[in-house]
Amino acid sequence: MKQDIIKFDNNIYQIDVFMENKPGRMSCYYIDSANPLLVEVGPSNSFPYLVSSLESIGISEVNRSAMTHLHLDHIGGIGHLVEKYKEHFVYIHELGIKHLPNPERLWKAVSEVYTEEWLSTNWGKIKPTPVKNIHSLKDKELINLGNGRKLEAIYGPGHAKHHYTFYDEYSKTLFMGDTLGLIYPHGNFVQPNLPPPDFNKELLFNTLDELNKLDLKYLALAHFGMHENPYKLIENAKENIEEWLIFINNLNDISEESALVSIKSWVRGNYEFLNIDESTINNYINNANFEMQIKGIRNYLFNKKNP
Ligand SMILES: [Zn+2]
Secondary structure, X not given: OOOOEEEEHHHEEEEEOOHHHOOOOOEEEEEOOOOOEEEOOOOHHHHHHHHHHHHHOOOOOOOEEEOOOOOHHHHOOHHHHHHHOOOOEEEEOOHHHHHOOOOHHHHHHHHHHHOHHHHHHHOXXXXXXXXXXXXXXXXXXXXXXXXXXXEEEEEOOOOOOOOEEEEEOOOOEEEEEOOOOEOOOOOOOOEOOOOOOOOOHHHHHHHHHHHHOOOOOEEEEOOOEEEOOHXXXXXXXXXXXXXXXXXXXXXXXXXXXXXXXXXXXXXXXXXXXXXXXXXXXXHHHHOOOHHHHHHHHHHHHHHHHOO
16 A cells, blocks of 8 residues: 555545645545445546555556546546546536536636646646446435445535535545635644635535534545544634635735735734644645635625625
8 A cells, every 4th residue: 555545444545646746735535335436536647646546455446436526626537537447437516417528618617717738737638528427416315335335425515516525424424525625734724715706605604514413523625634523623614714704805906916915924924823833834825726715705705795
């Protein structure tokens, strides 16, 4: 087993797929139950890491996967997955049926935000997924993991309108995608992740309140890893989202560049105040994509004022 894989109880493997060639950025999960399932695939460029990791734990064939949402850091490698494992079946929000067989529109839309060059270099091109390999999810649908174990797909908008979380009652693990936010290694707090065009506080808080009612032991985040103290982290995520909204709202109409400088130094100051070590702070600051956060928050605040 490679050292960037961690095995948790009840046969859940956390796999670091080295997004953007860096450790600790994107986790996929493999539930090695009687009827196994992969959660998330990561971007295209990470696919070789995923395959070699799976092989290192003796997995040479993956028949099913569940995707939390249609952002390319989570599903970019989906066409590679279906191409490699011929009988592969993907569980995803119904928008997957629309976009994945012909991913050009999705690619173009994301390129307008990140630029095509950045996307190709950092996450890699996306290949089409035939419609016969896609299963569109319904809220509260149960995915069979074998021997009576089930994974419940829970529709949860707020971060993205096409977002599902997946709850494994057997291990009390909730696969969160990006619904909670970011927690990097050594972090015991949650950094908000509120991108345009879908971030909506009310929807996100409804989702988090709903998830908070589940019997939980672990939160499995995409960015990054498995975490205990689920209820404390959900509460912390909500507090921090409120604070970020207030901060951005108070900046009023200043330019995006100035807002970027302000929020970066404000967040850094907060973490220094919490006595977080320098390398953890840099990990959060360098990987947050603050431009996107400002756009997402401003878009939400604008829509709230102009319904
Ligand atoms: Zn993500």
